[in-house]
Amino acid sequence: MHDADLTPVTVLTGFLGSGKTTLLNHLVRQPAMRDALVVINEFGDIGLDHRLVAKGDEHSVVEMSSGCLCCTIRGDLSRSVQQAWEAIERDGGRPISRMLIETTGLADPAPILHTLMTDHWLAHRFRLDGVVCLVDAANGVSTLNAHRESQRQAAIADRLLLTKTDLVDEEQLSRLACQLATINPAAEQLQVCHGELAAEHVIGGGLPAQGRRADHWLRAASYSQVSPAAGISPPTQGALVSMMAPASYPTLTRHGEQIRSFCFTVEHPIEPEVLEDWLDLLMSLLGEKILRVKAIVKIAGREQPLALHGVQNIFHPPVTLPAEACPDGVSRFVFITNGVAPEAVTRLFDYFQAPQAEQSPTPP
Template identity: 80%
Template structure:
C-alpha cells in the first residue's frame, strides 16, 4: 500500500451498545452541511429511520440519498462488497465522489472485525483511511451495561472518542461515576457529553493525524511501563511465567480484564527488532490485544512512524513529522484483555542484541 494517503477517504466507525442513541445521533449528523457528499453505511438489522428518498435499489442492497446530500447504504453480508457496489452505483450515476464514510455497527457488535477489514481488504485499504472510532455510552444505564456486557466493554475500550448520551436523564454524581468508569477502561479517549444527539460533525470527524496520535498517546493518561534499549535481560524461565493468564479483579462479570497502559522505549528501535517483537507478540497474544497505537522512533530514520493495530492485524506504518517524536522516545499504547504489561516488556527485551549474544 502506498504511503501517500492524501487521496484516501476518511472513514469513521460509529459504535455503541443497544439503546445508546446511535440512530438519534445519525439523524442529527446527516442534516449538517459538513456531511454533504458523505456515505453512511448501516447494518441491515439497524432501526435507522433516516429521512431520505430512494435513489437506487437492487437485489443486493439499497442506496438512498438523504435531504442533506449524503448517501446511505445497508450492509447485506460482506462489508467490502457492499461498499464497492455503492461506489460503483454512484459512479455509474455520475455522482460526486464521497467526502467521507460513516460505518454504523449494531449494538451487539464488537467493532474490531470492521477495523480489521478496513486494514486488510485490498480494495478498501487503498481507498479508505480510518479517521477514528466513536463509541456512544448511555448515561442512564452506562455503568450497568459496561459491567454486564462484554461487547460494551470492547466498544468503549477501542474507541478514540466516547460520547456520553442522555445526559439530561441523570444527575452530576452519576455522570461523574460513569466518566470515572470509562476512564479506567480507556484513559486517553476524549469524552463528550451529548444531549438529544446534538453534536457537530466537526467534533467527531477530521483532524490531523499527528494530533489524533498525540491525543491517543498522552502518556500521562496511562499506567506506565518503560525500558531502555540494552537493559538487563529477564531471568531464565521468567518469560514463560509472565505469559501465563493474569489474575486479579475483573472489570466485567464475564471475565474480561480490560487493561490499558503505555509502553515507552527511550532509544531508537532497530527496524528488525520492532518487526520481530510485534510478530511474536501478535502470534502469542493477538486475540487478547484489542488495539495498539504507537509513535515509533526508528534507528537510522529521521521521521517517526505511526503504527495502528487491532488484535493480530496491523495497518502499514505511516510517516509522521519529526516533531511528533521530538524527544526521541517511542510510545506504544496497548488496550488489552488480560495481558500483563510485563509480558510486553519482557518480549521486547528478548529481541535486544545483548540477549542474542
C-alpha cells in the same frame, strides 16, 4: 497510494439504545458530512434504522441487514461499499468525501477495524479516521457491568459520547465518567443531549495525514507508563511461555473481561528488526487479546518517526511523521488489551533487544 489520498472512515459504535440513529440524523444534515457514505448495519432480515436516517442529494445511506457486521457478514461490507462507490461514479455524482459505519448495538468493533485493514479493495481506498462510542448515561454503568461487548466498544474508542445526560443527576454522570476513564483513560468524553452534536466532534479523530497533532492522537500521558526492565536479564523461552498466561487482575465485568491499558516507552532508537520481530511474536502469541495498539516510534537510522496502528494481530501500513512528532526521541506504544500484563509486553521486548545490547561496545 499515500494515506492522505485515502477516504477517512469513522466507526460509530455503542450498545443497544445508546442513541446512534438519533445522532446520525443530526450529523447527515451538517455541511461537514457533505458527500458522506453512511453504512448502517442492522441485525435481522428486516431492518428499520436506515429508514429513520435522513437522506438527501448529498448523502448516501447503505443498509445491511443480513447479519451482525462484527461476525457473519464482514465480507458484505466490502461488497456493499464497492457497489455504492461504483453507483456514484456511474451516475456522475461527486466522489465520497468520507464514510461513517454504524455498527449494531451488539457488535464488537475490533473485527470491523480488522476488515478495513485487511480487505484489499477497502484498504486501498479508505483509512481509519477514528472510533466513536456512544454510552447511555442512564444505563451505562449497568450495561458496562453486564455486557462484555459494551466494554470492548468503550475500550477501543477514540472518543466517548455520553448520551441522555438530561435523564441523570451529576452523581450518576460522575460515576459513569469515572468507570469509562478506568476502561479507556485517553478517550475524550463529551456529553450529548438529544443527539445534537457538531460533526467535528465525531469525525477527524484519527492521525492526520501530514502527522500534525500526533501527540493528540496518541494521548500517551493518559496511560500508566511502563519501560523496559533495565538491568534485568531477558527471559528464557520457557519463561516467555509462562508469561503469556492470562494475567491475574480483578475482573471488571461478570463475564471476566480484564481490560487493561498502558503506555510502553523506549528511550533509545529501536532497530527495525527488533521492532518487527517483537511485534510479530507479540501478535502471534497474544493477538486476540490485544484489542488496539497505537505508537509513535523512533527508528534507528531514520530521522522521521513512524506512526503505527494495530488491531489484534493486524497492523495498518506505517505512516511517516515529521521529525517534530517525536522531539525527545522516545518511542511510545499505547496498548489496550484484554488480560495482558504490561510485564509480558516489556519483557518480550527485552528478549529481542538483548542481542542488540550485547553487540554494542561497552561504554568506558
